[in-house]
Amino acid sequence: MKADAFIAMEERLGAHNYHPLDVVLTRGEGVWVWDVDGRKYLDCLSAYSAVNQGHCHPRIFKAMVEQAARLTLTSRAFRNDQLGRFYEEICDLTRSHKVLPMNSGAEAVETAVKTVRKWGYRVKGVPEDQAEIIVCRNNFHGRTITVISFSTDDASRDGFGPFTPGFRIVPFGDIDALSSAVTPNTVGFLVEPIQGEAGVILPPAGYLKAARSICRDRNIVLILDEIQTGLGRTGKLLAEEHEGIEADLTLVGKALSGGFYPISAVLSNSEVLGVLQPGEHGSTFGGNPLACAVAREALKVLVEEGMIENAARMGDYFLKGLNQIRTPGVREIRGKGLMIGMEFHPEMGGARPYCQRLKEKGILCKETHEHTIRFAPPLVITRETVDWALDIIRSVIEG
Template identity: 75%
Template structure:
């Protein structure tokens, strides 16, 4: 079938809740993907950082195939021989005390919300049904009804109410705003170390350290959503490490499976996750043996192959090369590790036009918030590949 035939099928039979570039991919390996017509592209989105280890990494694929032949699903009604091993390896790697596995990133966020609310009632003595969680403007934590209830993006909220109460929104990157917003009913602050979907918005230096102190002083939980920034993307295993802090709850997903399978997890301490009792929360697929085996392999690849350090080195090189591009329409080039963004002035006419032209040059990028292009290739990228990408992007982004 031709590309236009696949596109017609999607348009005819699928809900129109996405606006993808009109490229139909059929194969991937490392940083490269190929479309149905045989054209090769560098993937500069990595499935929103789910493919940090590169497309179809052979070690993760082997683990998935081996486990799929043995046992795929038991539900949590029974134990399996992969779950405890994943727990231990995650805790050893991240210095966490407890793990609660789920499937999607949004499920991890919902899990954290439930856990800190119950912790607030049982441990902090917040009156029943009065718990508040502070969040930031321009956040993105998922698309469930509860999560969009504290979104400030009209696209996420228009015509989807009524919404879940119990959230207070403050400006991102403003530690004093957090301190001023805390009340006796506040149980947690939920924040992204870097706002990815908002356009790679990096808070001021020291912001997370200040936030950690404020939460400690107020006795509330700090929840870091590292679903996109975690697992090597920013040049550290977790983005919190850039400021030397530890969250009370850390949410991971996406690259936890290397793109092979939906796997997410809440990492926390015994005090908070210990409030959950049997029957109060769960998932049929959460913690299934196939997911656990895949996640264990994905974590080993990140560590054994030095992908975290490579993200730091290649990210610095990629950022410096992008900053060499001269165009008065570019407002800012920013990033940390291999999470980079080029933001255009509003009068430039939007970033989509550049993404379309980059596709013609063999680079797959995606615009966000109209004026911003993210560059987030798999962490296996080499220096030569970075230069290949920028050499092709520069004439387009400077025009």
């Protein structure tokens, strides 16, 4: 079948809740993907950072096949021989004390919300049903009803009310606003170290460190959503490392499986996750042996193959090259590691036309918040490939 036939099939039978570029992919390897018509592209989105290790990494594939031949699912009604090993390895790597595995990023966020509320009632002594969690304007933490209840994106909220109460919204990067929003009922502060969907927005230097201090001083759980920024994307294992802090509760997902299988995890200490008792929270697939085996290998290749360090080097190089592009249409280029945003002035007509022209020249990327292109290739990208990409990007943006 040709691409047009696949597209027509999707449009006829699928819900229209996405607006993808019209490319139909059929194969991937490393940083490259191929469409059904045989065209080759550089993937500069990495499935929103779920494919940090590159497409179809052979070691992760081998681990998945071997585990799939032995045991795929037990539910948490029984134990399996992969879950404890996954706990031990991810705790050692991230200096965590406790882990709660789930399937998706949104589930991890929901888990965090439930957990810190219960911690607030059982440990901090907040009156029942009065717990408040502070979040940031322009956040993106998923699309469940509770998560969109504290979104400021009208498109995510329109027509989906009534919404879940218990959230206070402050400007991202404004430490004074955070401090002022705290009340005796505040149990948590949920924040992305870098706002990805908002357009790769970096907070001022020192913001996370100051937030860490406020949370510690006022007995609040600091929750870092590292579902996109974590696992090497910014040139560190976790983005919190750039400011030398440790969250009380860290959310990881996406690249936790290298793109092979849905898995996410809530990482924390015993005090916070210890409030959960049997029967209070869980998931049929959460912590299944197939997901755990895949995640164990995905973490190993990140570290053993130097992908995190490569993200730091290639990110600096890529960002420097993009900043040498000369055109009045670009408002700002910003990023950390291989998480980079190129924002256009509003009068340029949006970022999507540039994404479409880049696709025609062999680079796949996607606009976010209308005016920004996000460049986030797999962490295995080489200097030679970055140079090739920069030449094409320059020809499209300056042309």
